[in-house]
Amino acid sequence: MRLNIYLISHPIIKILSNSSKYQTTDTSSNEQIRQKYLGFLLFYEIMRKNFYTRTVYIKQISDSKTVFMPDPQKQNYIITNLLDTYSIVSKITEIIPNLNIINISQPDISQETTGKIQEILKYNRKFEKKIVIFETTLIQNYTTHLIEFLINKLKISIKEIDIACLICSHQVLNKISQKYPQLNIYTTRIML
Template sequence: MKLNIYTTSHPIIQVLSNTIQNTNLQSNTKNQTYKQLGLFLIYETIRNWLRIYKLHIKQINIIKEFVIIDPKESYIMMTDINMNLAFIQEVSYILPNCNLSLINFSKTNTTNLIDSNFSYIPTQINESTKIIVIKKYIDVEYLLKLMDYLINVKQINIKQIRLTCIICEENKLVKISQKYPELRIYTTQVKNNLSKDPNNYLKKF
């Protein structure tokens, strides 16, 4: 399988990922956990992707240093309309020129490349735009439809796109690798064929 998969090993991320899978969490606790996990996971996704510059301003007696994010960069976070928005709440405040695109993956028509659900994707996307597709877990059918749209219709370089998800299934990663082997995926866990497990918890959290 040729695919760039990055499993975050940080202990805090692992603990938060495990906690969020508990379906008995109270609503306020779950939202807070999603918020923390989202911030850490997106951090891992963009830490070698975000460009910064150091500016040195010389004054009479001192030199002040400022760190700024490349003003030409912009980000689009694409996620399911049913996603817990606490997962991306903190990140949206930090990323420069950040837009949010909500897509109803469950209703996306997989037979047509052009889909009304994609109308929420900003029209102005250039080579400095970086796209993060965010899901709790991967639904291959709809993910590939979105990838086809971004790459074939919007003419976006695959290096501008990264996928972030809490859990990946190995068999689904294989399917993605067959079509888009250059796609970078950031996750907390890779599981083996959970869809065949009668105790599958993926769709419960």
């Protein structure tokens, strides 16, 4: 396996992801809060490497003021199924400017969905992009179809695509690595 897998090892992430090992499918508000924080910290790690700002100096009468603004030439996208990830993604968009969300339904990547993605990304073709495919649990067929579409149809470089997931398995990682060895995957936990 030659994938670039980043298992986020921050102590808070370890504690939050460890607590889910001992719970069954808990859909309570505690589980949603835990996932929200895990997603938030995961995106912090991803965007820490990919988010750039411009320094703007504003000259005032007696002094100058420094303001940091997102670089308008760089666009960040999250491709996700909002039915599964809304509580996580909604908080992320509040703090990260220039973050565009593309909502798609799983596991089917229909003509309507691909048309929506194509329209959004072609509109912003002149900008440098970072695309994050975000899932709570990584699904191999869905993810590989989406990556194929982005690379083959939209001519997006694999370097512009990252995958973020709260949980993934060794089997899924092995299958994805066979097809896309240069892909970056960020996760909080790898299951056997």
